[in-house]
Amino acid sequence: MSTIPRDPATTESPGAVSESVDDTGRLDGASRGRIFAVLAVIVLFTEVAPMQYTIVAAALQKIAPTFPGVGANINWAIIVFGLIGAAASPLIGKMSDVWGKKRMFLVCGVLFMLGCLLDAVTSNWALFLIGRGLQATAIATAVIAYGLIRDLLPRKYVPLGLGITATGLGLSAIAGPLLGGFLVDNYSWRAIFWCLAGFTLLMLPLVWFVVPESKLRVPERIDILGAVLLSAGAGLTLIYLDKGHDWGWSRPTTLAWLVAGLALLALFVVIETRVSRPIMDMRLLFHPRVALVLAGALFASFLIGVQSYALGYMTQTPDQATVTAGVQQATLAQIQQQTGHPMPPEAVQVLLDPGYSYGNGYTLLEFAVRIALLQAVLAMLCGALAGVLARKIGARIPLIAALALFVGAGVCYAVLPHTWVVFLWVSAAFGIGFGFYYAAMPILMVEAVPQEQQGISLGMLGVMQSMGVAIGLAIVTAFLHASPMRALVTVAGQPAPPNPIPGIFGDRGYELGFWVAAGASALALLIALVMRHGRTPATGGTAY
Template sequence: MSENSSAATVVDDSGRLDNASRLRIFTVLTIIVLYTEVAPIQYTMVAAGLQKMSKTFSGVGGNINWAVIILGIVGAAAIPLLGKCSDIWGKKKIFLLCGVLFLVGCVVCASTSNWTLFLVGRGLSALSLATQFIAYGLVRDLLPRKLVPVGLGVIGAGLGFSGVLAPVIGGVLVDHFAWQAMFWFLAIYTLVLTPLVVFLVPETKVRVRERIDPLGAVLLSGGALLTLLYLDNGQSWGWTRPSALAWLLGGLVLLGVFVLVEFRIPQPLIDMRLLFSPKLGMVLLMVMFGVGITALMPLALGYMTQTPAAAGLRESVIDGTVASVRQHTGQSIPRELVHVVFDPGYSYGDGFGMLSYAVHIGIWAGLIVMVLGPIAGALSRRVGGRVLAIAAFAVLAVASCAFALTHYSWQAYLLIYLLGGIGSGFLYAAQPILIVEAVPAEQQGISAGMLGVMSSMGSGVVIGITTALLNNNPVEAHIDVAGHSSVTVLSQVFTDRGYAEGFWVVTGTTLVALVIAIFMRHGRKPATGGDVRV
């Protein structure tokens, strides 16, 4: 760290719960974890409810996906700034601010049928993504040091609400109620937990006496925003179109200027020497390459299991063709005159609803992650965070290969997803532990914020590439009606090859992360709970 930053820092361990009872310690940890779970809960529920929302916002067409896309874009752009604010003004204060803004955003979304206002609400809700990264600092500053690695494992993996209960609750709400019920549920959930955070979670006493660097904040947030906009929209814009590349180029230029500026000012948003140090820099690079598989698995399995089986979809196409002929000619034709062949075809598809997907697939991987997170955190006190990362990426690479090579059945994919859950549990614990062990307490918030940016970018690249691969492998329906032929591309139905290619891509990125973890020197010592001296 620079001398200016060090001189301005107050590191006070007097707020640590060293003499508190185990009941109080784990009560505080549980409340923190439950408050952070609003981010994955909303993603699970809203992604599942897009089809119902599209009926309310019928004029936006494919832009309905922005109800989910905006989370990653606004969240990633805001996380570093909110993390820095938590270093300066207190982690609990900013933690609560994110929750309150999320609550307001949910009420706005539940109360409007105006698309623009709805997106404003989603943008406010996106700020909840910062809660998990701020929580790393709360756990580091409040828990006894010997319990910090376990606490970070619990934060990373969650208590199972988002992974286990949220898919079930989301499935019930989506399948049986209006989509607004999801947002009212999320608002009530946050409203109940907020007083518990206010009265039961103490404020950390670690502060850095600095001012926010406004130019650095604009450059970093703007660069992340433009880059993520390109990654999320490149498929529809055209990856190589000059107008699309301008967004990417603009984002990269802003990020480059950010680095140059931060090297030259006395109180930077983040110490550049720390950012590019082998410890923090290698962890961020590893996460950027390795996190994509954790984003692709639930996305791909959700699509594949909820797509109708080929036989059922063929009957639907026949029914639609008969109805179309009747509408255009006024004549009814026998179904037997309509012949439909899918070429290329697909082998997956169970026609699950959201609730069925949760019961058959989703909750089981969530349970494994929930159990392994704390175990991995405790294990890091003996072997360090690097071993956890190596184990995580090795298992995730095997799971990704298995998805690409295995003939589809939901039972087979469930077993592979459980293997992926093991890798995810270790990874979700390893990430915060390696960050906490790499940076001093006064740089915790902004460093965790940079982890959030790199995670979003890594996931965005993988999802963008996979989307392009899927769109290049559509399933076509060849329809013959009494000798008159036509070809229709089936919306949101892709060949097995498209999914396999996506999993091969993330196998490659995961192996890169594995190599980085193997050669990384940081994290080889047992985790100390953040007892870092710089």
Template sequence: MSVNVDASPVPPDPPAEENVTGRLEGASKARVFTILAVIVLFSEVVPLQYSMVSTAVQKVGMDFPSAGDNVSWMIIILGLVGGATTPILGKLADLLGKKLVLFSCSIAFLAGSLICALTHSWAMFLVGRGLEATAFAMAAIAAGLIRDLMPRKYVPLSIGVIATGFGVSALASPFLAGWLTDHWSWRSIFWFLTIYMLVLIPVFWLVVPETKLKVHQKLDWIGSVLVGAGAALALVYLSNGQQWGWGRFTAYIYLVGGIVLLVAFYQWELRAPEPIMDPKLLRTPRVSIVLAIGLFSNMIIGVQAYAVAYMAQIDKQVVDNGVIQGFAAQSGTSPDILRQALVFDGDLGYALGFSLMALAVHITAWQAIPGMFSGPAAGEWGKRKGLRQPYLVAMVVMTLTMVMYALWHGSWVQLLIISIIYGIAFGMYYGAANNLIVEAVPQEQQGIGASMLGLTQSFGSAVGTAILTAIVSAHPYQVIAPSATGGPPTTVDIPQVYTDQGWTMVFWAMAAAGLVCVVLAWIMRAGRTPATGGTLH
């Protein structure tokens, strides 16, 4: 007789005495949803700061001229430090208490924001950003705290809410960042984040109770160092490979070193007396398939966020005029003459010339709205029919939107319609994925389980961005200048401006990644019975 151990079993009858976590089963709805709201607002600071600060990279770079081309490290360091520390902090949350570790992350974030707001040193600015990045674990830990505290019937819905938030980050941040930087400077963003946390930290400490569930186990420091260092080295390669050269030996050292350490981590965990996460659990399809889909789906998510904003802000007239003025300054030739002599090669039909505010008004704000509802809806759908259904629908729709982006991206109306559809899939994916981890892992390993999902999602975003960079860099917008001596014309690549063909190929590549997700979601056995709020395993 064969038994399928991966298919979701029939939900068991709850034991007579199951409230070992401090679950708020007898609490009023007002208290339950107040606690949920505080946790969501608390953890939403991570996507809030990411979306606000990423819009100000150019302005920050102007105040730190010594940074040069390394100004992108203010974003890279988030994935680097966040990816390295998330599994460790997730495990510490299982051991010491989720509220305590969330509080510690918030203090680190507060200190980092204050340093960034005050410092005039590029090195100290990166230290501040690194401290902010430790808060990347907050979303995973908050999901575990919700699993422990919320009444079982509210867990799938609550996980869906925390997955997409209340829209503060996605909906408000573009307008807020534009208003702050227009009226003051980029430093006002970090002052806002400082004030945000100063207000929420005491509210969180007073309102949200600590879980009673604390695993009596020593932290596996060797495993923690191996997974943290391995993730960091691999993410450094993925983040800088294009700039360094993907095939350079010095770049390969980071990739090979990261892979070796991650393999060593897995081998160590097989033998460790108290592993950071049970390797057998990582191998089970109910976990491994969700992690694999997390990798490929976040390739799409990272690329969509980058590509749509980048394309919409390119202004062909500004680009062409800037090139003409540059040639005029170098040659001493009149710009009017150069306008006739220079030939621009490449299609920029996608270029809309939007400012950040125009981008928010026309596209990104509308994309955010459906996700605020589809995330909780996915949790409720999963509670009634099983999480695989919304998960599969999310992957199918996300894949179709990549095909739509590849075919139609020449007007803001096209981008708006596609982005709204994408927003539905975005929220549904996160609502289902986080709930699937809740259903797949024991409550004693919820923190590290959700953190491993966060780690694979970070890798997916980095891989997707690396693929994007490699493709568009091979399709630069160019200018052909005639020779002053009668020789052959000179073709010059225009920096950081890419042709329509390059962006189209990027979206087709992401559609292929989406197809992998669809196949994996189709074959997965987990999530085919109604979600229980974490009682299956």
């Protein structure tokens, strides 16, 4: 059984695994080229999950006609992926500690590829969701990758490796939006899954031959009951956060999902404190080094969820003049159809209530090139930079910088004009913070836990980040639906009943979402400021 984090000077517990004794297969004598080849293959393999998320989310409108009876539930193609991935990550992380990290890395890749092949050929909605569930196991590759890097890379390269792994080599962040836009605009949506399956098929032998297996094993059986309680509790809670608005937040049938999820998580904590071989040591989970990192991840992820949703939606919405003209033309056409006589355009006046100031009418590819690309490049570069800084000054300072940028970006999104130029530069600042944040968090977690608990601990980090994103999305969705857009039409001086315009919302809905996300980032910043963990240079996993 593992011990709680401790200072290096503390005498080691007899039950803890000592890396000075146990050989993990670290590449201490390998050339720099060999080391970075291993790192590159690991990172490229982990990028398949975020890359598919970007591409599949963009393709939902083209996927929907294949499943005509699904309607608005088409978004379950995204929800299922996130739910199963978040719920399964802690369990898969624990499996990698027990059975081998490279082995589980490859298992996740094979399951992802099978899911892609299933979705590429099926026209059955249930089978499509099963395919998405298989693909969701790829989310756990990031958790496993952090463990592989801690076990395999020489200590001095571990912070840099974690930073690069967190933000990637650009395949998902840069190529993902461009490839997604190209495939969505020019081919059948099935080409997406063939492409993803082909990429995975290419990467599997590279992982097999290039990446060595970690020799570290935790000699214990997996706590099945704890794994089920944790996965089910996290999954039910995330379902409530994802679907609460559609089902009604306060309806008893909706609240039942939240109550059941929280009850299972509470039961998980109670049971794990009493079993001899818990899936995660509760003393470790509630130790400040771990608990503060998890709390910071929860609050910081609010803005990640709001920004990723709102920015694409706002820029791809047509501007107000275009929507107004469209309503006017539709009204004129309806009048002519009903009366058989045309009416002059000036006889129809349209006012949007409450009106909005955003909207560029971009395609996905235009959004990727004009705004998302710069953010992605800066995030990728700053992830590596944060790894270097963590090695010199600790990961806490990059985290503080990231969260300060998050607060500033959230405020700027809320108060500055909603033009594409403002979005470009604010998202660039957010990209810098994003790179620092996603690099600093796993470094802090690796420094906080014993090596035999790294898989489950990093899995818990993924769960908290997923919950933060889901809460952020739920908040902005609630604000948007409280600020609906209506067309007030006057025909020859006579007002017509207000006409709701679906999919378009007032500025205030987005602005309130950004304000709440900025406030949550400020809470995360306060946590980072009081955090005692991460104030010394990162050691690559020997600081616990």
